[in-house]
Amino acid sequence: MNKIKELASNFGPSSVIFIGSGVSLEAGLPNWYTLIDWLKDYTLNLGACTKLADEFIEQNDLIEATTALRDELEPLGKTLTDFFIEYDACKIFKEGEPGELLQIIFGLPSKSFITPNYDTLIEKLYLVTFGEPITSVLPSDTQRLREIMKATSSDFIFKNHGCINQPESIVLDGVRYRQIIHSTSAEAEALKAILNTRLILFIGAGLNDPDFNHFKDATLNLFGEHAADCWAFMPSVTPEQIEHARKHRGVNIISYDVTTDEDGEQDHSDLKAKIRLLIQEIEKYSPNVTYQTTAQEARFQEGALDNKLAEANERVSVIDKMLIGFVAISQEAAKDICKDFVTKTCNCSIEIFGERANFLVQSGLIKATENFFLTIDEEFSKEAAAYAEDAFVRFLAE
Numbered sequence: 001m002n003k004i005k006e007l008a009s010n011f012g013p014s015s016v017i018f019i020g021s022g023v024s025l026e027a028g029l030p031n032w033y034t035l036i037d038w039l040k041d042y043t044l045n046l047g048a049c050t051k052l053a054d055e056f057i058e059q060n061d062l063i064e065a066t067t068a069l070r071d072e073l074e075p076l077g078k079t080l081t082d083f084f085i086e087y088d089a090c091k092i093f094k095e096g097e098p099g100e101l102l103q104i105i106f107g108l109p110s111k112s113f114i115t116p117n118y119d120t121l122i123e124k125l126y127l128v129t130f131g132e133p134i135t136s137v138l139p140s141d142t143q144r145l146r147e148i149m150k151a152t153s154s155d156f157i158f159k160n161h162g163c164i165n166q167p168e169s170i171v172l173d174g175v176r177y178r179q180i181i182h183s184t185s186a187e188a189e190a191l192k193a194i195l196n197t198r199l200i201l202f203i204g205a206g207l208n209d210p211d212f213n214h215f216k217d218a219t220l221n222l223f224g225e226h227a228a229d230c231w232a233f234m235p236s237v238t239p240e241q242i243e244h245a246r247k248h249r250g251v252n253i254i255s256y257d258v259t260t261d262e263d264g265e266q267d268h269s270d271l272k273a274k275i276r277l278l279i280q281e282i283e284k285y286s287p288n289v290t291y292q293t294t295a296q297e298a299r300f301q302e303g304a305l306d307n308k309l310a311e312a313n314e315r316v317s318v319i320d321k322m323l324i325g326f327v328a329i330s331q332e333a334a335k336d337i338c339k340d341f342v343t344k345t346c347n348c349s350i351e352i353f354g355e356r357a358n359f360l361v362q363s364g365l366i367k368a369t370e371n372f373f374l375t376i377d378e379e380f381s382k383e384a385a386a387y388a389e390d391a392f393v394r395f396l397a398e
Contacts, residue, residue, distance in 0.1 A: 026099025325388025
């Protein structure tokens with residue numbers, strides 16, 4: 001199946017869109033290299049040394065370059081928060097206006113976002129479009145984090161690296177990045193819940209983007225390579241890189257062409273065209289999608305499988321879908337084989353598998369004998385079989 005059609009067949013308002021720094025460039029926001037240059041300039045103006053940071057930049061290790069600059073600021077009584085408040089160019093994070101690309105993205109049926117960007121472009125466009133503010137969630141907002149963990153939550157923006165409106169919340173250096181990846185905080189739990197229940201679409205991030213790599217490292221740390229349902233539009237990616245990312249990073253990449261003019265300006269028209277095509281294909285694959293005109297209007301009606309799981313559990317779990325799908329494909333599946341499939345595919349423990357299997361049996365979503373699980377002959381089982389098919393084939397091939 002064509003990749004855009006495949007994505008369209010699975011994308012709906014319950015999906016989450018990851019907005020990378022590339023989306024903000026049209027508004028004049030800096031990319032990673034420009035931001036580091038600003039921080040270097042701020043550090044040099046205070047009389048500190050940037051030699052180590054320059055070495056990291058030469059190695060293309062931008063996060064460690066930021067850490068080195070932070071270390072230079074500390075003896076001067078300055079912090080990264082001071083940089084965002086005092087450096088004049090950082091005003092653009094508040095003053096920038098949404099560009100064409102973000103407006104096109106708003107044509108997708110989901111208005112749930114994760115972004116490492118510090119700017120307020122999404123908040124501004126949502127307010128103009130729907131006449132009310134979007135729910136903005138920072139890592140310190142424990143109550144709101146709990147809300148977006150629910151599979152039924154929508155119309156939010158999880159600013160996992162902070163926001164310019166609260167510059168002390170901004171995550172930029174390597175120490176904070178690593179703390180997030182290995183944390184057991186409410187933020188990590190929210191990230192885990194979203195990844196476990198939602199399709200994630202990356203827009204505006206490249207394969208070497210530090211924010212993308214950080215997010216994928218967190219994903220792999222939580223789930224392994226194949227459990228999360230992740231897609232990405234990325235510039236000029238080769239077929240070999242696409243296959244490598246699918247196999248080892250758990251990401252389905254749709255590549256688009258980028259052209260550069262005489263002034264070095266990049267043209268991302270092909271990305272915009274592909275997102276427009278995705279919107280058209282979603283309309284074909286999901287005739288039951290109600291596109292929102294206000295934040296309070298009718299939401300997308302999920303398929304039979306997600307409806308059934310949400311009704312029974314108030315969430316839609318990858319583990320549940322994989323188990324129901326495996327049993328549906330097999331019709332009658334030995335419990336030990338089911339256990340091997342789910343624990344390997346979803347990178348979960350035997351205890352979690354047992355808990356989820358018991359829940360599905362008690363909820364009437366699969367049947368069980370002493371040694372076998374049996375499928376329920378209903379529409380949700382067929383959907384689960386289609387969902388688990390690729391993982392099922394990989395499991396048999398191992």
